[in-house]
Amino acid sequence: MSIIIEARDIRYRYPGSREAIRGISFHIRPGEKIALVGPNGAGKSTLLQMFNGMIRPDAGTMLFDNEPIRYDTRSLRQLRRRVGYVLQNSDRQIIAPTVYQDVAFGPANLGFDEPAIRRAVALALQYVGLEGFERRPPHQLSGGEKKRVAIAGVLAMDPDVLVFDEPTSGLDPAGSEDLMELLDELHHDGKTVIISTHDVELAYPWADRAILLLDGRILKEDVPDVAFGNTEYVRRAHLSVPTLLELSQELGRRGFVQPDHKPRSVLDMVYILEHIHHEACVHPTPGTISVCNVDEVETSSIAAWVNDHPGLAIGAMGTRAKQCATLEDLTLEFTYGVIDKCILRALSGQDSLILTSSSMAGRVVTRVEAYCWESRTTITVLPWSMMNQAPKEGLTNEEVKEG
Structure with a gap:
C-alpha cells in the first residue's frame, strides 16, 4: 500500500532548549485514522507541525507522497493545500472579521477566482453545519462553532490530509462527540485524518493506529488494543489503560474465556459479557x-x-x-x-x-x-x-x- 506521510530519523531542537523530537521514524498510509498520544511535552504538536512544513527538522527527512518535503515558498504552498492543519486554539487560526472572509482566505491565497472561492466557502460551511453564518463575526461564536470555522477554512482548500492538534480541547462532552463524528465523516469521505491527544478514551475506539510518544521518541506504534494494552508502555507515557481494555484484561486474569479481538466499544463489551454468561442471558426478538x-x-x-x-x-x-x-x-x-x-x-x-x-x-x-x-x-x-x-x-x- 502507498505511503502519504513518512518520517525518517527526524530530529528537532527549539532554540535554547533540549531536543523536542529525537530520532523518530514512521509512516502513514492514505485513508488511515492516526492518533498521536502522549503527555504534555511529549512532542506531539511539534511533530504535527512538520507534516505541512510549519517546522523543518534539524536532521532527518520528512516525505509527503513519497517525495522529500521542500521548504521554498512555492513548494510549501502546494504542500499546505494538500495537508490541512487545525490548531488546538481556534482563536489563533481565525483571523478575518467575518466567517466568510476567514474561510475564503485559503482559496484566495491559492489563486482561486471569485466564483470558485464562493463555491469552496459554501461547500465547506455546509459540510461543517454553518450555513447562514457567512456574515457572523467569529468572536461572537461559541468554542465549538469557532472550531468548525477553522475546519471549514481548511476544507475549503480540499486537502488530502487533515491534521488536528488536540481537536476536542476546550469543548464540552457533547461538543467533543459532535466533533469526533465530523472527523469520522471526513474520514469516510476519503480524507486521511491525524490527531494528537492525551485522552486515551478518545483515541482508543477511534484510531486505526496509535503512536505513543514520550520525550520526543516513539514509545510504541501499533493498533490501539496492542499499543494501549501494554501496561508498562502506558505507564511510562504517563497515561492510563482505556477502561474497556482494562476491564477485558481483568476478566482474562479471572479466567474468563474471551474472543480474540479486544473490545473497542460498549457493544463489543456487551457481546463479551453475554458470551461469558450465555446460559443466563435472555434474548428477546431483536428490534429493527x-x-x-x-x-x-x-x-x-x-x-x-x-x-x-x-x-x-x-x-x-x-x-x-x-x-x-x-x-x-x-x-x-x-x-x-x-x-x-x-x-x-x-x-x-x-x-x-x-x-x-x-x-x-x-x-x-x-x-x-x-x-x-x-x-x-x-x-x-x-x-x-x-x-x-x-x-x-x-x-x-x-x-x-x-x-
Missing part, C-alpha cells in the same frame, strides 16, 4: 434498525413517520442528518457511536431510526452485518423505501442492500 438517507427524502415526511412510531430511538450520523433533525424538531437520543448504540437497542428488542446522508448510509449495513456474522444474530436493517411496509420475515441485510 430503520435507515433514512436525508439527501433523498422530504424532511417533512420523516417527521410524520416518526410521529406515527412513538417511543422510537433516533440517532443521526453526519452534519446534514443532524441539521435535518433540528429542522424537524426531532429529539436525537444518539449523535455519536450511533450504529453500535442502535444495535444495542435492537438486541434489547427495541426499534430505532438512523438519519444519515448518502456518503454514510452504507456504513450502517456494513457494521450491522459484521456484528451479526460474529455474534450469529439476525438484526433487520430497513431502508426508507421499505419503512412504510411491513418488514419481511427473515429479511437479511444483503436483501436490504439489493433492495
Whole structure:
C-alpha cells in the first residue's frame, strides 16, 4: 500500500532548549485514522507541525507522497493545500472579521477566482453545519462553532490530509462527540485524518493506529488494543489503560474465556459479557434498525413517520442528518457511536431510526452485518423505501442492500 506521510530519523531542537523530537521514524498510509498520544511535552504538536512544513527538522527527512518535503515558498504552498492543519486554539487560526472572509482566505491565497472561492466557502460551511453564518463575526461564536470555522477554512482548500492538534480541547462532552463524528465523516469521505491527544478514551475506539510518544521518541506504534494494552508502555507515557481494555484484561486474569479481538466499544463489551454468561442471558426478538438517507427524502415526511412510531430511538450520523433533525424538531437520543448504540437497542428488542446522508448510509449495513456474522444474530436493517411496509420475515441485510 502507498505511503502519504513518512518520517525518517527526524530530529528537532527549539532554540535554547533540549531536543523536542529525537530520532523518530514512521509512516502513514492514505485513508488511515492516526492518533498521536502522549503527555504534555511529549512532542506531539511539534511533530504535527512538520507534516505541512510549519517546522523543518534539524536532521532527518520528512516525505509527503513519497517525495522529500521542500521548504521554498512555492513548494510549501502546494504542500499546505494538500495537508490541512487545525490548531488546538481556534482563536489563533481565525483571523478575518467575518466567517466568510476567514474561510475564503485559503482559496484566495491559492489563486482561486471569485466564483470558485464562493463555491469552496459554501461547500465547506455546509459540510461543517454553518450555513447562514457567512456574515457572523467569529468572536461572537461559541468554542465549538469557532472550531468548525477553522475546519471549514481548511476544507475549503480540499486537502488530502487533515491534521488536528488536540481537536476536542476546550469543548464540552457533547461538543467533543459532535466533533469526533465530523472527523469520522471526513474520514469516510476519503480524507486521511491525524490527531494528537492525551485522552486515551478518545483515541482508543477511534484510531486505526496509535503512536505513543514520550520525550520526543516513539514509545510504541501499533493498533490501539496492542499499543494501549501494554501496561508498562502506558505507564511510562504517563497515561492510563482505556477502561474497556482494562476491564477485558481483568476478566482474562479471572479466567474468563474471551474472543480474540479486544473490545473497542460498549457493544463489543456487551457481546463479551453475554458470551461469558450465555446460559443466563435472555434474548428477546431483536428490534429493527430503520435507515433514512436525508439527501433523498422530504424532511417533512420523516417527521410524520416518526410521529406515527412513538417511543422510537433516533440517532443521526453526519452534519446534514443532524441539521435535518433540528429542522424537524426531532429529539436525537444518539449523535455519536450511533450504529453500535442502535444495535444495542435492537438486541434489547427495541426499534430505532438512523438519519444519515448518502456518503454514510452504507456504513450502517456494513457494521450491522459484521456484528451479526460474529455474534450469529439476525438484526433487520430497513431502508426508507421499505419503512412504510411491513418488514419481511427473515429479511437479511444483503436483501436490504439489493433492495
